[in-house]
Amino acid sequence: MIPAEFDYRVAGSVEEAIGLLSGNEDAKLIAGGHSLIPLMKTRLARPSMLIDVARVPGLTGVARDGGTLRIGAMTRWHDLERDPVLREHCPIVAEAAGQVGDPQVRHAGTIGGSVAHCDPASDIPAVLLALDAVIVAQGPGGTRRIAASECFEGFFQSALAHDEVLTAVEVPVLDGAxxxxxxxxxxxxxxxxxxxxxxxxxxxxxxxxxxxxxxxxxxxxxxxxxxxxxxxxxxxxxxxxxxxxxxxxxxxxxxxxxxxxxxxxxxxxxxxxxxxxxxxx
Ligand SMILES: Cc1cc2nc3c(=O)[nH]c(=O)nc-3n(C[C@H](O)[C@H](O)[C@H](O)COP(=O)(O)OP(=O)(O)OC[C@H]3O[C@@H](n4cnc5c(N)ncnc54)[C@H](O)[C@@H]3O)c2cc1C
Missing domain, CATH: 3.30.390.50 (CO dehydrogenase flavoprotein, C-terminal domain)
Structure with a gap:
Protein backbone atom coordinates (compact mmCIF):
# COMPACT_ATOMS: atom_id res chain seq x y z
CA MET A 1 0.00 0.00 0.00
CA ILE A 2 1.15 3.52 -0.74
CA PRO A 3 0.96 6.47 1.70
CA ALA A 4 -0.75 9.72 0.76
CA GLU A 5 1.55 12.47 -0.51
CA PHE A 6 3.65 14.35 2.09
CA ASP A 7 6.54 16.78 2.40
CA TYR A 8 9.73 15.51 4.02
CA ARG A 9 12.09 17.67 6.09
CA VAL A 10 15.21 16.63 7.98
CA ALA A 11 15.54 18.56 11.25
CA GLY A 12 19.07 19.64 12.15
CA SER A 13 18.14 20.45 15.74
CA VAL A 14 15.35 19.98 18.27
CA GLU A 15 14.52 23.69 17.96
CA GLU A 16 14.11 23.37 14.19
CA ALA A 17 11.79 20.39 14.65
CA ILE A 18 9.70 22.32 17.17
CA GLY A 19 9.49 25.28 14.80
CA LEU A 20 8.30 23.07 11.93
CA LEU A 21 5.74 21.35 14.17
CA SER A 22 4.44 24.67 15.54
CA GLY A 23 3.73 25.95 12.05
CA ASN A 24 1.82 22.90 10.83
CA GLU A 25 -0.93 21.06 12.76
CA ASP A 26 -0.75 18.18 10.26
CA ALA A 27 3.01 17.66 10.52
CA LYS A 28 4.41 14.64 12.35
CA LEU A 29 7.84 13.70 13.61
CA ILE A 30 9.38 10.55 12.25
CA ALA A 31 12.12 8.57 14.01
CA GLY A 32 12.57 4.91 13.02
CA GLY A 33 9.32 4.96 11.06
CA HIS A 34 8.42 1.43 12.13
CA SER A 35 5.13 2.43 13.72
CA LEU A 36 4.28 5.54 11.72
CA ILE A 37 4.96 4.27 8.19
CA PRO A 38 2.64 1.24 8.55
CA LEU A 39 -0.12 3.63 9.70
CA MET A 40 0.56 5.88 6.70
CA LYS A 41 0.50 2.95 4.29
CA THR A 42 -2.97 1.99 5.52
CA ARG A 43 -3.92 5.71 5.45
CA LEU A 44 -4.81 5.65 9.17
CA ALA A 45 -2.31 8.53 9.39
CA ARG A 46 -2.03 11.17 6.64
CA PRO A 47 0.50 13.77 7.82
CA SER A 48 1.11 16.56 5.32
CA MET A 49 4.74 16.78 6.43
CA LEU A 50 7.21 14.36 8.03
CA ILE A 51 9.95 15.91 10.14
CA ASP A 52 12.84 13.48 10.48
CA VAL A 53 14.47 13.72 13.92
CA ALA A 54 16.48 10.50 13.77
CA ARG A 55 19.73 12.33 12.95
CA VAL A 56 19.40 15.31 15.31
CA PRO A 57 22.73 15.53 17.18
CA GLY A 58 22.70 14.73 20.88
CA LEU A 59 19.61 12.52 20.92
CA THR A 60 21.29 9.12 21.01
CA GLY A 61 23.22 7.10 23.56
CA VAL A 62 23.15 6.39 27.29
CA ALA A 63 24.92 8.54 29.88
CA ARG A 64 25.12 8.17 33.65
CA ASP A 65 24.56 11.19 35.89
CA GLY A 66 24.77 10.08 39.53
CA GLY A 67 21.86 7.75 40.23
CA THR A 68 20.19 8.40 36.87
CA LEU A 69 20.76 7.02 33.38
CA ARG A 70 19.76 9.40 30.59
CA ILE A 71 18.78 7.60 27.39
CA GLY A 72 18.63 9.71 24.23
CA ALA A 73 15.19 9.48 22.63
CA MET A 74 16.57 8.41 19.25
CA THR A 75 18.54 5.49 20.62
CA ARG A 76 17.61 2.33 18.74
CA TRP A 77 16.59 -0.99 20.31
CA HIS A 78 19.71 -2.71 18.95
CA ASP A 79 21.96 -0.20 20.71
CA LEU A 80 19.95 -0.30 23.95
CA GLU A 81 20.18 -4.08 24.04
CA ARG A 82 23.97 -3.90 23.83
CA ASP A 83 24.73 -0.78 25.85
CA PRO A 84 27.23 -1.74 28.60
CA VAL A 85 26.10 0.98 31.06
CA LEU A 86 22.45 -0.05 30.77
CA ARG A 87 23.28 -3.73 31.00
CA GLU A 88 25.17 -3.14 34.21
CA HIS A 89 22.96 -0.58 35.94
CA CYS A 90 19.44 -0.98 34.54
CA PRO A 91 19.42 -4.29 32.67
CA ILE A 92 15.63 -4.52 32.35
CA VAL A 93 15.69 -1.83 29.61
CA ALA A 94 18.30 -3.77 27.62
CA GLU A 95 16.40 -7.01 28.21
CA ALA A 96 13.11 -5.56 26.93
CA ALA A 97 14.81 -3.87 23.96
CA GLY A 98 16.21 -7.25 22.92
CA GLN A 99 12.68 -8.66 22.78
CA VAL A 100 11.21 -6.00 20.47
CA GLY A 101 10.20 -7.33 17.04
CA ASP A 102 12.97 -8.73 14.86
CA PRO A 103 16.52 -7.54 14.03
CA GLN A 104 15.28 -5.21 11.28
CA VAL A 105 12.83 -3.53 13.68
CA ARG A 106 15.50 -3.29 16.38
CA HIS A 107 17.93 -1.59 14.02
CA ALA A 108 15.40 1.11 13.06
CA GLY A 109 12.94 1.59 15.95
CA THR A 110 13.73 4.02 18.76
CA ILE A 111 12.78 4.26 22.42
CA GLY A 112 11.40 7.79 21.90
CA GLY A 113 9.23 6.73 18.97
CA SER A 114 7.80 3.89 21.01
CA VAL A 115 7.01 6.06 24.04
CA ALA A 116 5.36 8.72 21.85
CA HIS A 117 3.37 6.10 19.92
CA CYS A 118 1.76 4.68 23.12
CA ASP A 119 0.78 1.29 21.74
CA PRO A 120 -0.51 -0.71 24.75
CA ALA A 121 1.20 -3.82 23.31
CA SER A 122 4.63 -2.13 23.12
CA ASP A 123 7.27 -3.43 25.48
CA ILE A 124 9.11 -0.40 26.82
CA PRO A 125 6.17 1.56 28.35
CA ALA A 126 5.54 -1.05 31.09
CA VAL A 127 9.27 -1.19 31.83
CA LEU A 128 9.37 2.60 32.24
CA LEU A 129 6.31 2.46 34.50
CA ALA A 130 7.90 -0.17 36.74
CA LEU A 131 11.07 1.93 36.90
CA ASP A 132 9.24 5.19 37.76
CA ALA A 133 11.09 6.64 34.77
CA VAL A 134 10.89 10.25 33.62
CA ILE A 135 10.14 11.34 30.04
CA VAL A 136 11.89 14.56 28.96
CA ALA A 137 10.11 16.68 26.34
CA GLN A 138 11.08 19.98 24.72
CA GLY A 139 8.54 22.40 23.26
CA PRO A 140 8.24 26.08 22.36
CA GLY A 141 8.00 26.96 26.09
CA GLY A 142 11.10 24.99 27.11
CA THR A 143 11.74 21.58 28.62
CA ARG A 144 9.39 19.64 30.87
CA ARG A 145 9.75 16.34 32.68
CA ILE A 146 6.83 13.92 32.68
CA ALA A 147 6.58 11.00 35.12
CA ALA A 148 6.03 7.72 33.26
CA SER A 149 2.85 7.30 35.34
CA GLU A 150 1.51 10.51 33.70
CA CYS A 151 2.81 9.90 30.19
CA PHE A 152 0.69 7.01 28.88
CA GLU A 153 -2.73 8.64 28.91
CA GLY A 154 -4.78 6.29 26.76
CA PHE A 155 -4.98 4.06 23.70
CA PHE A 156 -2.22 5.42 21.40
CA GLN A 157 -2.43 8.67 23.39
CA SER A 158 0.60 10.16 25.15
CA ALA A 159 0.84 13.29 27.29
CA LEU A 160 3.07 14.95 24.66
CA ALA A 161 1.69 18.06 22.97
CA HIS A 162 1.71 18.30 19.17
CA ASP A 163 4.67 20.69 19.18
CA GLU A 164 6.80 18.83 21.72
CA VAL A 165 9.80 16.65 20.89
CA LEU A 166 10.63 13.82 23.24
CA THR A 167 14.36 14.21 23.82
CA ALA A 168 15.28 11.69 26.52
CA VAL A 169 14.11 9.04 28.92
CA GLU A 170 15.59 8.94 32.42
CA VAL A 171 15.74 5.68 34.36
CA PRO A 172 17.25 4.99 37.79
CA VAL A 173 20.45 3.13 38.47
CA LEU A 174 19.13 -0.12 39.89
CA ASP A 175 22.11 -1.22 41.92
CA GLY A 176 20.74 -3.36 44.77
CA ALA A 177 17.47 -4.29 43.05
C1 LIG B 1 7.09 -5.91 12.28
C2 LIG B 1 7.14 -5.05 13.51
C3 LIG B 1 7.22 -5.68 14.75
C4 LIG B 1 7.25 -4.91 15.91
N1 LIG B 1 7.30 -5.54 17.12
C5 LIG B 1 7.32 -4.82 18.25
C6 LIG B 1 7.40 -5.46 19.53
O1 LIG B 1 7.47 -6.69 19.64
N2 LIG B 1 7.43 -4.66 20.63
C7 LIG B 1 7.38 -3.30 20.56
O2 LIG B 1 7.42 -2.63 21.59
N3 LIG B 1 7.33 -2.67 19.37
C8 LIG B 1 7.29 -3.40 18.22
N4 LIG B 1 7.25 -2.75 17.01
C9 LIG B 1 7.21 -1.28 16.98
C10 LIG B 1 8.63 -0.73 16.91
O3 LIG B 1 9.29 -0.92 18.12
C11 LIG B 1 8.59 0.76 16.58
O4 LIG B 1 9.80 1.06 15.99
C12 LIG B 1 8.37 1.71 17.72
O5 LIG B 1 7.17 1.44 18.38
C13 LIG B 1 8.29 3.17 17.26
O6 LIG B 1 9.56 3.67 17.12
P1 LIG B 1 9.99 4.41 15.82
O7 LIG B 1 11.31 5.03 16.13
O8 LIG B 1 9.93 3.47 14.68
O9 LIG B 1 8.88 5.56 15.72
P2 LIG B 1 8.12 6.16 14.45
O10 LIG B 1 7.35 5.09 13.76
O11 LIG B 1 9.04 6.98 13.62
O12 LIG B 1 7.12 7.16 15.20
C14 LIG B 1 6.07 6.66 16.01
C15 LIG B 1 5.29 7.83 16.61
O13 LIG B 1 6.10 8.56 17.51
C16 LIG B 1 6.22 9.94 17.12
N5 LIG B 1 7.59 10.33 17.45
C17 LIG B 1 8.72 9.74 16.98
N6 LIG B 1 9.79 10.31 17.56
C18 LIG B 1 9.32 11.28 18.38
C19 LIG B 1 9.96 12.21 19.27
N7 LIG B 1 11.28 12.27 19.43
N8 LIG B 1 9.16 13.05 19.98
C20 LIG B 1 7.81 13.01 19.85
N9 LIG B 1 7.17 12.15 19.03
C21 LIG B 1 7.92 11.29 18.32
C22 LIG B 1 5.89 9.96 15.63
O14 LIG B 1 5.38 11.20 15.23
C23 LIG B 1 4.84 8.86 15.54
O15 LIG B 1 3.58 9.36 15.93
C24 LIG B 1 7.22 -3.49 15.84
C25 LIG B 1 7.16 -2.86 14.58
C26 LIG B 1 7.12 -3.63 13.43
C27 LIG B 1 7.05 -2.93 12.09
Whole structure:
Protein backbone atom coordinates (compact mmCIF):
# COMPACT_ATOMS: atom_id res chain seq x y z
CA MET A 1 0.00 0.00 0.00
CA ILE A 2 1.15 3.52 -0.74
CA PRO A 3 0.96 6.47 1.70
CA ALA A 4 -0.75 9.72 0.76
CA GLU A 5 1.55 12.47 -0.51
CA PHE A 6 3.65 14.35 2.09
CA ASP A 7 6.54 16.78 2.40
CA TYR A 8 9.73 15.51 4.02
CA ARG A 9 12.09 17.67 6.09
CA VAL A 10 15.21 16.63 7.98
CA ALA A 11 15.54 18.56 11.25
CA GLY A 12 19.07 19.64 12.15
CA SER A 13 18.14 20.45 15.74
CA VAL A 14 15.35 19.98 18.27
CA GLU A 15 14.52 23.69 17.96
CA GLU A 16 14.11 23.37 14.19
CA ALA A 17 11.79 20.39 14.65
CA ILE A 18 9.70 22.32 17.17
CA GLY A 19 9.49 25.28 14.80
CA LEU A 20 8.30 23.07 11.93
CA LEU A 21 5.74 21.35 14.17
CA SER A 22 4.44 24.67 15.54
CA GLY A 23 3.73 25.95 12.05
CA ASN A 24 1.82 22.90 10.83
CA GLU A 25 -0.93 21.06 12.76
CA ASP A 26 -0.75 18.18 10.26
CA ALA A 27 3.01 17.66 10.52
CA LYS A 28 4.41 14.64 12.35
CA LEU A 29 7.84 13.70 13.61
CA ILE A 30 9.38 10.55 12.25
CA ALA A 31 12.12 8.57 14.01
CA GLY A 32 12.57 4.91 13.02
CA GLY A 33 9.32 4.96 11.06
CA HIS A 34 8.42 1.43 12.13
CA SER A 35 5.13 2.43 13.72
CA LEU A 36 4.28 5.54 11.72
CA ILE A 37 4.96 4.27 8.19
CA PRO A 38 2.64 1.24 8.55
CA LEU A 39 -0.12 3.63 9.70
CA MET A 40 0.56 5.88 6.70
CA LYS A 41 0.50 2.95 4.29
CA THR A 42 -2.97 1.99 5.52
CA ARG A 43 -3.92 5.71 5.45
CA LEU A 44 -4.81 5.65 9.17
CA ALA A 45 -2.31 8.53 9.39
CA ARG A 46 -2.03 11.17 6.64
CA PRO A 47 0.50 13.77 7.82
CA SER A 48 1.11 16.56 5.32
CA MET A 49 4.74 16.78 6.43
CA LEU A 50 7.21 14.36 8.03
CA ILE A 51 9.95 15.91 10.14
CA ASP A 52 12.84 13.48 10.48
CA VAL A 53 14.47 13.72 13.92
CA ALA A 54 16.48 10.50 13.77
CA ARG A 55 19.73 12.33 12.95
CA VAL A 56 19.40 15.31 15.31
CA PRO A 57 22.73 15.53 17.18
CA GLY A 58 22.70 14.73 20.88
CA LEU A 59 19.61 12.52 20.92
CA THR A 60 21.29 9.12 21.01
CA GLY A 61 23.22 7.10 23.56
CA VAL A 62 23.15 6.39 27.29
CA ALA A 63 24.92 8.54 29.88
CA ARG A 64 25.12 8.17 33.65
CA ASP A 65 24.56 11.19 35.89
CA GLY A 66 24.77 10.08 39.53
CA GLY A 67 21.86 7.75 40.23
CA THR A 68 20.19 8.40 36.87
CA LEU A 69 20.76 7.02 33.38
CA ARG A 70 19.76 9.40 30.59
CA ILE A 71 18.78 7.60 27.39
CA GLY A 72 18.63 9.71 24.23
CA ALA A 73 15.19 9.48 22.63
CA MET A 74 16.57 8.41 19.25
CA THR A 75 18.54 5.49 20.62
CA ARG A 76 17.61 2.33 18.74
CA TRP A 77 16.59 -0.99 20.31
CA HIS A 78 19.71 -2.71 18.95
CA ASP A 79 21.96 -0.20 20.71
CA LEU A 80 19.95 -0.30 23.95
CA GLU A 81 20.18 -4.08 24.04
CA ARG A 82 23.97 -3.90 23.83
CA ASP A 83 24.73 -0.78 25.85
CA PRO A 84 27.23 -1.74 28.60
CA VAL A 85 26.10 0.98 31.06
CA LEU A 86 22.45 -0.05 30.77
CA ARG A 87 23.28 -3.73 31.00
CA GLU A 88 25.17 -3.14 34.21
CA HIS A 89 22.96 -0.58 35.94
CA CYS A 90 19.44 -0.98 34.54
CA PRO A 91 19.42 -4.29 32.67
CA ILE A 92 15.63 -4.52 32.35
CA VAL A 93 15.69 -1.83 29.61
CA ALA A 94 18.30 -3.77 27.62
CA GLU A 95 16.40 -7.01 28.21
CA ALA A 96 13.11 -5.56 26.93
CA ALA A 97 14.81 -3.87 23.96
CA GLY A 98 16.21 -7.25 22.92
CA GLN A 99 12.68 -8.66 22.78
CA VAL A 100 11.21 -6.00 20.47
CA GLY A 101 10.20 -7.33 17.04
CA ASP A 102 12.97 -8.73 14.86
CA PRO A 103 16.52 -7.54 14.03
CA GLN A 104 15.28 -5.21 11.28
CA VAL A 105 12.83 -3.53 13.68
CA ARG A 106 15.50 -3.29 16.38
CA HIS A 107 17.93 -1.59 14.02
CA ALA A 108 15.40 1.11 13.06
CA GLY A 109 12.94 1.59 15.95
CA THR A 110 13.73 4.02 18.76
CA ILE A 111 12.78 4.26 22.42
CA GLY A 112 11.40 7.79 21.90
CA GLY A 113 9.23 6.73 18.97
CA SER A 114 7.80 3.89 21.01
CA VAL A 115 7.01 6.06 24.04
CA ALA A 116 5.36 8.72 21.85
CA HIS A 117 3.37 6.10 19.92
CA CYS A 118 1.76 4.68 23.12
CA ASP A 119 0.78 1.29 21.74
CA PRO A 120 -0.51 -0.71 24.75
CA ALA A 121 1.20 -3.82 23.31
CA SER A 122 4.63 -2.13 23.12
CA ASP A 123 7.27 -3.43 25.48
CA ILE A 124 9.11 -0.40 26.82
CA PRO A 125 6.17 1.56 28.35
CA ALA A 126 5.54 -1.05 31.09
CA VAL A 127 9.27 -1.19 31.83
CA LEU A 128 9.37 2.60 32.24
CA LEU A 129 6.31 2.46 34.50
CA ALA A 130 7.90 -0.17 36.74
CA LEU A 131 11.07 1.93 36.90
CA ASP A 132 9.24 5.19 37.76
CA ALA A 133 11.09 6.64 34.77
CA VAL A 134 10.89 10.25 33.62
CA ILE A 135 10.14 11.34 30.04
CA VAL A 136 11.89 14.56 28.96
CA ALA A 137 10.11 16.68 26.34
CA GLN A 138 11.08 19.98 24.72
CA GLY A 139 8.54 22.40 23.26
CA PRO A 140 8.24 26.08 22.36
CA GLY A 141 8.00 26.96 26.09
CA GLY A 142 11.10 24.99 27.11
CA THR A 143 11.74 21.58 28.62
CA ARG A 144 9.39 19.64 30.87
CA ARG A 145 9.75 16.34 32.68
CA ILE A 146 6.83 13.92 32.68
CA ALA A 147 6.58 11.00 35.12
CA ALA A 148 6.03 7.72 33.26
CA SER A 149 2.85 7.30 35.34
CA GLU A 150 1.51 10.51 33.70
CA CYS A 151 2.81 9.90 30.19
CA PHE A 152 0.69 7.01 28.88
CA GLU A 153 -2.73 8.64 28.91
CA GLY A 154 -4.78 6.29 26.76
CA PHE A 155 -4.98 4.06 23.70
CA PHE A 156 -2.22 5.42 21.40
CA GLN A 157 -2.43 8.67 23.39
CA SER A 158 0.60 10.16 25.15
CA ALA A 159 0.84 13.29 27.29
CA LEU A 160 3.07 14.95 24.66
CA ALA A 161 1.69 18.06 22.97
CA HIS A 162 1.71 18.30 19.17
CA ASP A 163 4.67 20.69 19.18
CA GLU A 164 6.80 18.83 21.72
CA VAL A 165 9.80 16.65 20.89
CA LEU A 166 10.63 13.82 23.24
CA THR A 167 14.36 14.21 23.82
CA ALA A 168 15.28 11.69 26.52
CA VAL A 169 14.11 9.04 28.92
CA GLU A 170 15.59 8.94 32.42
CA VAL A 171 15.74 5.68 34.36
CA PRO A 172 17.25 4.99 37.79
CA VAL A 173 20.45 3.13 38.47
CA LEU A 174 19.13 -0.12 39.89
CA ASP A 175 22.11 -1.22 41.92
CA GLY A 176 20.74 -3.36 44.77
CA ALA A 177 17.47 -4.29 43.05
CA UNK A 178 16.71 -7.26 40.82
CA UNK A 179 14.67 -6.91 37.65
CA UNK A 180 13.17 -8.92 34.80
CA UNK A 181 10.95 -8.46 31.75
CA UNK A 182 9.00 -11.60 30.85
CA UNK A 183 7.09 -11.53 27.56
CA UNK A 184 4.61 -14.03 26.17
CA UNK A 185 4.00 -13.92 22.41
CA UNK A 186 3.03 -16.30 19.66
CA UNK A 187 6.22 -15.98 17.59
CA UNK A 188 9.51 -14.45 18.73
CA UNK A 189 9.02 -11.41 16.48
CA UNK A 190 5.49 -10.58 17.69
CA UNK A 191 4.15 -7.97 20.07
CA UNK A 192 3.34 -9.20 23.57
CA UNK A 193 0.05 -10.98 24.18
CA UNK A 194 0.91 -10.07 27.78
CA UNK A 195 4.25 -9.16 29.37
CA UNK A 196 5.39 -8.27 32.87
CA UNK A 197 8.11 -5.91 34.07
CA UNK A 198 9.27 -6.45 37.66
CA UNK A 199 11.75 -4.50 39.78
CA UNK A 200 12.28 -6.14 43.16
CA UNK A 201 14.24 -5.27 46.28
CA UNK A 202 14.77 -8.30 48.48
CA UNK A 203 17.02 -9.82 51.07
CA UNK A 204 17.30 -13.42 52.27
CA UNK A 205 14.28 -14.48 50.20
CA UNK A 206 12.00 -11.77 51.60
CA UNK A 207 10.75 -8.96 49.38
CA UNK A 208 10.90 -5.43 50.76
CA UNK A 209 9.55 -3.70 47.63
CA UNK A 210 8.20 -4.90 44.29
CA UNK A 211 7.26 -2.65 41.37
CA UNK A 212 5.31 -4.57 38.75
CA UNK A 213 3.87 -3.27 35.47
CA UNK A 214 1.88 -5.11 32.83
CA UNK A 215 1.94 -4.84 29.02
CA UNK A 216 -1.29 -5.28 27.01
CA UNK A 217 -3.62 -5.64 29.99
CA UNK A 218 -5.58 -2.47 29.18
CA UNK A 219 -5.48 0.59 26.96
CA UNK A 220 -2.25 1.71 28.65
CA UNK A 221 0.50 -0.10 30.56
CA UNK A 222 -0.70 -0.62 34.13
CA UNK A 223 0.88 -1.14 37.55
CA UNK A 224 -0.23 -4.32 39.36
CA UNK A 225 -0.86 -2.45 42.60
CA UNK A 226 -2.63 -5.23 44.54
CA UNK A 227 0.18 -7.68 43.79
CA UNK A 228 2.80 -5.05 44.66
CA UNK A 229 1.19 -4.39 48.06
CA UNK A 230 0.95 -8.09 48.85
CA UNK A 231 4.58 -8.66 47.81
CA UNK A 232 5.95 -6.25 50.44
CA UNK A 233 7.29 -8.42 53.26
CA UNK A 234 6.42 -11.64 51.41
CA UNK A 235 8.58 -14.74 51.15
CA UNK A 236 8.05 -18.31 49.96
CA UNK A 237 4.44 -19.25 49.15
CA UNK A 238 3.24 -15.73 49.99
CA UNK A 239 5.02 -14.49 46.85
CA UNK A 240 2.97 -16.86 44.68
CA UNK A 241 -0.21 -15.76 46.48
CA UNK A 242 0.68 -12.13 45.82
CA UNK A 243 1.35 -12.83 42.12
CA UNK A 244 -2.15 -14.30 41.88
CA UNK A 245 -3.49 -10.75 42.44
CA UNK A 246 -1.64 -9.35 39.39
CA UNK A 247 -4.72 -9.02 37.17
CA UNK A 248 -6.75 -7.07 39.74
CA UNK A 249 -7.85 -3.71 38.39
CA UNK A 250 -6.94 -4.55 34.79
CA UNK A 251 -9.17 -4.47 31.71
CA UNK A 252 -7.46 -6.76 29.21
CA UNK A 253 -8.42 -6.67 25.52
CA UNK A 254 -10.02 -9.50 23.56
CA UNK A 255 -8.47 -10.13 20.15
CA UNK A 256 -7.57 -12.90 17.74
CA UNK A 257 -4.52 -13.81 19.86
CA UNK A 258 -6.25 -14.22 23.24
CA UNK A 259 -9.39 -13.63 25.25
CA UNK A 260 -9.52 -11.50 28.39
CA UNK A 261 -9.58 -14.45 30.83
CA UNK A 262 -6.58 -16.04 29.12
CA UNK A 263 -4.71 -12.73 29.46
CA UNK A 264 -5.66 -12.49 33.15
CA UNK A 265 -4.20 -15.91 33.76
CA UNK A 266 -1.07 -14.99 31.81
CA UNK A 267 -0.62 -11.85 33.92
CA UNK A 268 -0.71 -13.93 37.11
CA UNK A 269 1.66 -16.61 35.82
CA UNK A 270 4.13 -14.20 34.20
CA UNK A 271 4.18 -11.98 37.30
CA UNK A 272 5.37 -14.89 39.41
CA UNK A 273 7.99 -15.78 36.78
CA UNK A 274 9.18 -12.18 36.53
CA UNK A 275 9.44 -11.72 40.30
CA UNK A 276 11.25 -15.03 40.73
CA UNK A 277 13.68 -14.12 37.93
CA UNK A 278 14.23 -10.67 39.47
CA UNK A 279 15.09 -12.44 42.73
CA UNK A 280 17.65 -14.57 40.94
CA UNK A 281 15.67 -17.81 40.94
C1 LIG B 1 7.09 -5.91 12.28
C2 LIG B 1 7.14 -5.05 13.51
C3 LIG B 1 7.22 -5.68 14.75
C4 LIG B 1 7.25 -4.91 15.91
N1 LIG B 1 7.30 -5.54 17.12
C5 LIG B 1 7.32 -4.82 18.25
C6 LIG B 1 7.40 -5.46 19.53
O1 LIG B 1 7.47 -6.69 19.64
N2 LIG B 1 7.43 -4.66 20.63
C7 LIG B 1 7.38 -3.30 20.56
O2 LIG B 1 7.42 -2.63 21.59
N3 LIG B 1 7.33 -2.67 19.37
C8 LIG B 1 7.29 -3.40 18.22
N4 LIG B 1 7.25 -2.75 17.01
C9 LIG B 1 7.21 -1.28 16.98
C10 LIG B 1 8.63 -0.73 16.91
O3 LIG B 1 9.29 -0.92 18.12
C11 LIG B 1 8.59 0.76 16.58
O4 LIG B 1 9.80 1.06 15.99
C12 LIG B 1 8.37 1.71 17.72
O5 LIG B 1 7.17 1.44 18.38
C13 LIG B 1 8.29 3.17 17.26
O6 LIG B 1 9.56 3.67 17.12
P1 LIG B 1 9.99 4.41 15.82
O7 LIG B 1 11.31 5.03 16.13
O8 LIG B 1 9.93 3.47 14.68
O9 LIG B 1 8.88 5.56 15.72
P2 LIG B 1 8.12 6.16 14.45
O10 LIG B 1 7.35 5.09 13.76
O11 LIG B 1 9.04 6.98 13.62
O12 LIG B 1 7.12 7.16 15.20
C14 LIG B 1 6.07 6.66 16.01
C15 LIG B 1 5.29 7.83 16.61
O13 LIG B 1 6.10 8.56 17.51
C16 LIG B 1 6.22 9.94 17.12
N5 LIG B 1 7.59 10.33 17.45
C17 LIG B 1 8.72 9.74 16.98
N6 LIG B 1 9.79 10.31 17.56
C18 LIG B 1 9.32 11.28 18.38
C19 LIG B 1 9.96 12.21 19.27
N7 LIG B 1 11.28 12.27 19.43
N8 LIG B 1 9.16 13.05 19.98
C20 LIG B 1 7.81 13.01 19.85
N9 LIG B 1 7.17 12.15 19.03
C21 LIG B 1 7.92 11.29 18.32
C22 LIG B 1 5.89 9.96 15.63
O14 LIG B 1 5.38 11.20 15.23
C23 LIG B 1 4.84 8.86 15.54
O15 LIG B 1 3.58 9.36 15.93
C24 LIG B 1 7.22 -3.49 15.84
C25 LIG B 1 7.16 -2.86 14.58
C26 LIG B 1 7.12 -3.63 13.43
C27 LIG B 1 7.05 -2.93 12.09
Missing amino acids: GCAYVKFNQRAIDWAIVAVAAVVRHSGGTISEARIALTNMGTTPVRARAAEAAMAGASGDAIAAAAALADQGTDPPEDTFAGAEYRRNLARVLTLRAVERAMGA
